Amino acid sequence: QTGFLPNVFKAMSHRPAEFRAFFAYYNAIMNKDTGRLSKADKELIIVATSVVNRCPYCVIAHGALHRIYSKQPALADQVIVNWKLADLSDRDLAMLEFALAVCRADNITEEHFQKLERHGFDREDAWDIGMISAFFAMSNRIAHFIDL
Amino acid sequence: QTGFLPNVFKAMSHRPAEFRAFFAYYNAIMNKDTGRLSKADKELIIVATSVVNRCPYCVIAHGALHRIYSKQPALADQVIVNWKLADLSDRDLAMLEFALAVCRADNITEEHFQKLERHGFDREDAWDIGMISAFFAMSNRIAHFIDL
Amino acid sequence: QTGFLPNVFKAMSHRPAEFRAFFAYYNAIMNKDTGRLSKADKELIIVATSVVNRCPYCVIAHGALHRIYSKQPALADQVIVNWKLADLSDRDLAMLEFALAVCRADNITEEHFQKLERHGFDREDAWDIGMISAFFAMSNRIAHFIDL
Amino acid sequence: QTGFLPNVFKAMSHRPAEFRAFFAYYNAIMNKDTGRLSKADKELIIVATSVVNRCPYCVIAHGALHRIYSKQPALADQVIVNWKLADLSDRDLAMLEFALAVCRADNITEEHFQKLERHGFDREDAWDIGMISAFFAMSNRIAHFIDL
Amino acid sequence: QTGFLPNVFKAMSHRPAEFRAFFAYYNAIMNKDTGRLSKADKELIIVATSVVNRCPYCVIAHGALHRIYSKQPALADQVIVNWKLADLSDRDLAMLEFALAVCRADNITEEHFQKLERHGFDREDAWDIGMISAFFAMSNRIAHFIDL
Amino acid sequence: QTGFLPNVFKAMSHRPAEFRAFFAYYNAIMNKDTGRLSKADKELIIVATSVVNRCPYCVIAHGALHRIYSKQPALADQVIVNWKLADLSDRDLAMLEFALAVCRADNITEEHFQKLERHGFDREDAWDIGMISAFFAMSNRIAHFIDL
Numbered sequence: 080q081t082g083f084l085p086n087v088f089k090a091m092s093h094r095p096a097e098f099r100a101f102f103a104y105y106n107a108i109m110n111k112d113t114g115r116l117s118k119a120d121k122e123l124i125i126v127a128t129s130v131v132n133r134c135p136y137c138v139i140a141h142g143a144l145h146r147i148y149s150k151q152p153a154l155a156d157q158v159i160v161n162w163k164l165a166d167l168s169d170r171d172l173a174m175l176e177f178a179l180a181v182c183r184a185d186n187i188t189e190e191h192f193q194k195l196e197r198h199g200f201d202r203e204d205a206w207d208i209g210m211i212s213a214f215f216a217m218s219n220r221i222a223h224f225i226d227l
Numbered sequence: 228q229t230g231f232l233p234n235v236f237k238a239m240s241h242r243p244a245e246f247r248a249f250f251a252y253y254n255a256i257m258n259k260d261t262g263r264l265s266k267a268d269k270e271l272i273i274v275a276t277s278v279v280n281r282c283p284y285c286v287i288a289h290g291a292l293h294r295i296y297s298k299q300p301a302l303a304d305q306v307i308v309n310w311k312l313a314d315l316s317d318r319d320l321a322m323l324e325f326a327l328a329v330c331r332a333d334n335i336t337e338e339h340f341q342k343l344e345r346h347g348f349d350r351e352d353a354w355d356i357g358m359i360s361a362f363f364a365m366s367n368r369i370a371h372f373i374d375l
Numbered sequence: 376q377t378g379f380l381p382n383v384f385k386a387m388s389h390r391p392a393e394f395r396a397f398f399a400y401y402n403a404i405m406n407k408d409t410g411r412l413s414k415a416d417k418e419l420i421i422v423a424t425s426v427v428n429r430c431p432y433c434v435i436a437h438g439a440l441h442r443i444y445s446k447q448p449a450l451a452d453q454v455i456v457n458w459k460l461a462d463l464s465d466r467d468l469a470m471l472e473f474a475l476a477v478c479r480a481d482n483i484t485e486e487h488f489q490k491l492e493r494h495g496f497d498r499e500d501a502w503d504i505g506m507i508s509a510f511f512a513m514s515n516r517i518a519h520f521i522d523l
Numbered sequence: 524q525t526g527f528l529p530n531v532f533k534a535m536s537h538r539p540a541e542f543r544a545f546f547a548y549y550n551a552i553m554n555k556d557t558g559r560l561s562k563a564d565k566e567l568i569i570v571a572t573s574v575v576n577r578c579p580y581c582v583i584a585h586g587a588l589h590r591i592y593s594k595q596p597a598l599a600d601q602v603i604v605n606w607k608l609a610d611l612s613d614r615d616l617a618m619l620e621f622a623l624a625v626c627r628a629d630n631i632t633e634e635h636f637q638k639l640e641r642h643g644f645d646r647e648d649a650w651d652i653g654m655i656s657a658f659f660a661m662s663n664r665i666a667h668f669i670d671l
Numbered sequence: 672q673t674g675f676l677p678n679v680f681k682a683m684s685h686r687p688a689e690f691r692a693f694f695a696y697y698n699a700i701m702n703k704d705t706g707r708l709s710k711a712d713k714e715l716i717i718v719a720t721s722v723v724n725r726c727p728y729c730v731i732a733h734g735a736l737h738r739i740y741s742k743q744p745a746l747a748d749q750v751i752v753n754w755k756l757a758d759l760s761d762r763d764l765a766m767l768e769f770a771l772a773v774c775r776a777d778n779i780t781e782e783h784f785q786k787l788e789r790h791g792f793d794r795e796d797a798w799d800i801g802m803i804s805a806f807f808a809m810s811n812r813i814a815h816f817i818d819l
Numbered sequence: 820q821t822g823f824l825p826n827v828f829k830a831m832s833h834r835p836a837e838f839r840a841f842f843a844y845y846n847a848i849m850n851k852d853t854g855r856l857s858k859a860d861k862e863l864i865i866v867a868t869s870v871v872n873r874c875p876y877c878v879i880a881h882g883a884l885h886r887i888y889s890k891q892p893a894l895a896d897q898v899i900v901n902w903k904l905a906d907l908s909d910r911d912l913a914m915l916e917f918a919l920a921v922c923r924a925d926n927i928t929e930e931h932f933q934k935l936e937r938h939g940f941d942r943e944d945a946w947d948i949g950m951i952s953a954f955f956a957m958s959n960r961i962a963h964f965i966d967l
Binding site: 686695797806 | 836839840841844871872873921927931952954956958959960964965
C-alpha cells in the first residue's frame with residue numbers, strides 16, 4: 080500500500096522516540112471520547128485547515144475519511160475550494176470559522192467563544208476544535224519537509 | 228511566579244492526558260542530545276517563528292532563554308523586529324531561513340536542503356530545525372486560545 | 376440532473392443574447408482543433424485557475440472532466456490543493472505556471488514565452504493557455520454572482 | 524492611429540473566430556439598452572476594475588471615454604488612485620463596491636444585492652455591473668499576454 | 672558610544688542642510704508642549720509603527736525610551752510582538768489603532784476621529800498621533816538605506 | 820484656486836511651527852542643485868510612490884508637474900496604473916525600482932546600490948531617490964488625515 084499513513088510511518092520511523100510521541104499526542108487529541116465533535120466534524124476541521132497549509136497528503140487522506148464518516152460524498156470537495164460556499168449548517172460554519180482563525184494564528188478573543196456558544200459548542204469543545212487545528216498546523220508543516 | 232510556563236501548566240492541567248502528551252513530544256524534540264543545534268540555536272528558531280505567529284508569551288519567554296544561552300543580549304531583539312538585518316552569521320541566517328519557510332508552510336524542495344548543507348547542516352539537522360518550527364506553529368496557536 | 380452546466384444554462388437563460396454570446400465564445404476557445412493542448416490539458420488549466428478564483432462549481436465539474444480525459448484519477452485533487460507538489464511533468468508544470476500568471480493578472484514578459492518554448496509550447500499555444508485562463512477568470516466571477 | 528482598439532484589433536485579427544466571438548460578447552454586455560447603468564457608469568466600472576488588474580491600456584482608454592460621457596474631467600483620475608476617496612455619490616460608491624467585489628472574486632452574498640438595492644439598483648442592474656466587471660477581468664488578462 | 676542616535680548623526684552629517692531640517696522637523700513634532708500625549712505615549716507610537724516598518728534601530732532605541740518614561744518594563748516588548756494582546760488601556764489601544772491606520776496609509780475617515788474622541792483625544796491630539804506615525808514612516812525608511 | 824498646495828497650506832497653517840519645518844525639509848530635499856535627478860525624475864518618483872500610498876492629491880498634482888517638466892504627456896498615467904509596463908528607459912525603471920523598495924520599507928542591501936550604479940546613479944543619487952520616497956511616505960500619510 081502506498082497511502083499517506085504508511086509513508087508517514089516510514090518517514091518518521093528512523094526517529095522512534097519522536098514517532099511515538101507524535102502519535103501519542105495525535106491519539107490524545109483525536110481519539111478522546113468526550114465532547115460534541117463527531118468523527119466527521121474532526122475530519123472536516125482537518126480538511127479545511129490543511130487546505131490553508133497547502134498539504135495535499137492531509138487534504139486527500141482526511142477528505143476520504145470525511146466521506147466515509149459523514150456519508151456526504153461532495154461536502155469535503157466543496158470545503159476544499161471555498162468553505163464559505165459549501166453546503167454546511169450554521170453550526171458547521173461556526174466550527175470551521177473558529178478552526179480557521181486558530182489556523183491563521185489570529186488573536187482569539189471572548190467574541191470567538193461566544194459565537195461558538197451560540198451554535199452549541201462550549202469551552203471544552205472550543206478547546207477540541209482549536210487543538211485539532213493547532214495539531215495539523217504542525218502536522219501539515221512536518222509533511223512539507225519529510226520525504227513522503 | 229506568574230511567568231509563561233506556570234500559566235501553560237495551569238491552562239493545560241485540566242486535560243492531564245493531553246498535557247502529558249504535549250510535554251512528552253516537546254521533550255522528544257527539544258531535549259535530544261544529537262545534532263548540530265545548540266540550545267541557543269533552538270531558542271532563536273522559536274523566537275523567529277513565534278514572531279510570525281504573533282505569540283508574545285513565546286517570544287518573550289524564549290527570547291529570555293536565548294539571552295541566557297547565547298550570552299548575546301541584543302540578538303533576540305534584533306531578530307524579533309527584522310531577522311534579515313540582525314547581526315547573524317551566514318549559518319544562522321540559513322538556519323532561520325529554513326525555519327521560517329517551514330513556519331509559513333512553504334513547499335520545501337531539494338534546494339532548501341542543499342542550501343542548509345552549504346552551511347554545515349545535514350538532513351538530520353534540517354529535520355530538527357523543521358520539527359522545532361512545526362512544533363511551535365502548533366504551540367503558538369494553542370497559546371492564542373488557552374487562557375494565559 | 377442538478378450539475379453545473381444545467382444550472383448555468385438556467386441562470387443565464389433569461390438573458391438569451393448574452394447566453395448565446397457567452398457559449399459562442401466558450402466554443403471558439405475550448406473546441407478549436409489546432410494546437411498542442413489536449414482536452415485533459417485544457418481541463419487542468421481550468422481546475423488550477425478556478426481554485427485561485429475560489430469557484431467550487433467550476434473546480435468540481437472540470438476536475439471530473441479532467442479525470443475522464445486524463446485517466447489519472449488523483450491528479451486534479453493534487454492540483455486543487457497544491458499544484459507545485461502534484462505529480463506533473465515539467466511540461467505540465469510550465470503550462471500551469473503560465474496559466475496562473477495570467478490568472479493573477481501578472482505582467483507577462485518575453486521570459487514567460489521563452490519558458491513555455493523550452494517545454495514545447497509555441498506562441499499559439501501560449502495564446503490558447505492564456506485565453507482559457509482569462510476566459511475562466513471571467514466565468515468564475517460570473518459564477519459567484521449568478522444564482523447557481 | 525496607435526490607440527488601444529486598433530492594437531487589439533490587430534492582435535486578435537489572426538484568430539478571426541475568437542475575435543468575432545469576443546466582440547459579439549462585448550457588444551451583448553456593453554451595448555444593451557435596458558437597465559439603470561449610463562454609459563459613464565459602465566466606463567467607471569471598467570476603469571476601477573482595470574486598475575485592480577493593472578492594465579494601463581484599458582485604464583487609460585476607458586478613463587478617456589469616461590471623461591467624454593461624464594463631463595467630469597477629474598473623476599476617473601481620482602478613482603484610479605483611490606476610489607474610496609473620489610468625489611462619488613453614495614450610489615456610485617455602491618456600484619463600484621459591487622464591481623470590485625466581483626473583480627476580486629469575492630463570495631457574493633444576499634447582503635451585496637441588498638446594499639445595491641438600497642441605492643436603487645435591482646437584480647438586473649447587479650447582473651449588469653457584475654458582468655462588466657467579469658468581462659474585464661478577462662479582457663485585462665488578455666491584454667497582458669497579447670502583443671499590444 | 673555606538674547607539675542609534677550617534678550613528679544617525681554620523682550618517683546624515685555629510686548633508687548638513689538636510690540634517691538640520693530633519694531634526695528641526697523632529698523637534699517640532701516630538702517636543703511640543705501642548706496636547707494629551709505623554710512622553711511615554713509618543714514612544715509607544717514610535718515602537719508600534721516602527722515594528723510595521725521593520726526598523727530594528729528605531730524599535731530598540733524607542734522601546735528603551737518607553738521603558739524609561741513609562742516605568743512599565745514589559746509593555747514595549749508585548750507591543751512589539753502583538754499590540755492587540757498587550758496589557759494596554761482602552762485609551763492606549765485606540766491611540767495605537769489610529770497610529771497604525773496612518774502607518775498603513777489607510778483612508779482616514781470621520782469614524783477614526785470619533786473613535787479617538789470616545790477615548791478622550793480631540794482633533795489636535797489626532798493630528799499629533801498621526802504626525803508622529805507619519806514622521807516615523809519616513810524615518811524608518813531612511814534608516815533602511817543610510818549606513819547605520 | 821482650489822488645488823493641492825493651497826489646501827495643504829490651509830490645513831497646516833494653524834500649526835505654523837510644524838508648517839515651516841515641513842516646508843524647510845521639503846525644500847532641502849526637493850530643491851537641491853546637485854546630483855543626477857532632473858525635476859521630471861523627482862516628480863516621477865513622487866507619482867510612483869504616492870500611488871502605492873494611495874494618495875490621490877499627490878498623484879494628480881505631481882503627475883501634472885511631471886507632464887510639464889518631462890514633456891511626455893502619457894508617461895505619468897502609465898506609471899500610475901502599472902509602472903513596470905510604462906514606456907520607461909532602463910535607467911528610469913531602476914530609479915523607480917529603488918524608490919519603491921524604500922516606499923515598501925524593504926530591507927535595502929548592497930545589491931540595490933549596485934543595481935543603481937549599473938544605471939549611472941552613485942550613492943549620493945541613491946540617497947536622493949530614497950529621501951524623496953521616504954519624504955512622501957510621510958507626506959502621503961499626512962494627506963490622509965489632514966482636512967484636504
